Every structure is written in structure tokens, then in C-alpha cells.
Amino acid sequence: xxxxxxxxAATTMLLAGQVNAADAGMALAQKSGCLxxxxxxxxxxxxxxKDVAAKYKGDKTAEAKLVAKVKAGGSGxxxxxxxxxxxxxxxxxxxxxxxxxxxxx
Numbered sequence: 823x824x825x826x827x828x829x830x831a832a833t834t835m836l837l838a839g840q841v842n843a844a845d846a847g848m849a850l851a852q853k854s855g856c857l858x859x860x861x862x863x864x865x866x867x868x869x870x871x872k873d874v875a876a877k878y879k880g881d882k883t884a885e886a887k888l889v890a891k892v893k894a895g896g897s898g899x900x901x902x903x904x905x906x907x908x909x910x911x912x913x914x915x916x917x918x919x920x921x922x923x924x925x926x927x
Contacts, residue, residue, distance in 0.1 A: 847923020854912045856920065859905070862927065869900045875927040888921045889914075 851857055859867040878884035893914070897904035908917060 847920055847926070850916045850920050851923070854908065854916060854920065867903050868905060871924045872927045875925050878925060884925060885918070885921055888924070889917055892917050892921060 848862075851860070860869065860871055862871050864870050865873070874888070878888070881887075891899075891905070892912075893907065893909040895905050895907035912920075
């Protein structure tokens with residue numbers, strides 16, 4: 823019985839950590855103004871975050887590429903509308919959290 827309760831407690835804590843990470847990513851995206859041009863599941867000016875996650879699924883270099891792209895801005899990957907640079911107004915650790923959240927979708 824103790825093993826079962828310990829397993830349930832550990833699973834609950836793990837799931838809570840995942841929910842908190844997702845909440846943090848979404849909150850930072852909102853706070854940083856990302857949702858003015860993106861949404862989770864629909865193209866706005868920029869691609870839907872779920873489309874970004876699908877495009878980079880399995881790419882072990884995706885996080886570093888996307889962090890660099892968000893910091894510097896760019897265009898041409900998803901269309902002609904450029905994404906403005908988000909550095910220095912968005913902290914590097916916040917960009918990383920947002921990118922990790924996007925890739926988790």
C-alpha cells in the first residue's frame with residue numbers, strides 16, 4: 823500500500839511540474855507580447871505554436887535555433903512578414919522557457 827501511495831504521489835508531483843511549466847510558458851508568452859502575432863492553434867500574423875512544434879519535432883537542435891530566432895528576429899521561414907527581434911526587452915531565460923513550452927505542444 824505504501825508503494826502504491828508513493829507512486830501516486832510521485833506521479834502527481836511530476837504532472838503538476840509539467841502543468842506549471844506549461845503555465846509559465848504561456849504566461850511569459852502573454853507577458854512578452856508574443857500572442858499579439860501568434861496563437862497556440864491558429865495562424866495569426868506568425869505561425870501557430872502547434873505548427874512550430876510539429877515542424878521541429880525530433881530536431882535536437884530546435885531549441886537553440888528557435889531561441890536564436892526569437893532573440894534576433896527574422897523572416898522567410900513562415901512567410902514574408904518579419905518577426906521583430908525580442909532582445910533585450912525579453913530576458914534570455916524567458917525566451918528559453920517560451921521556446922521550451924512551444925516545442926512541448
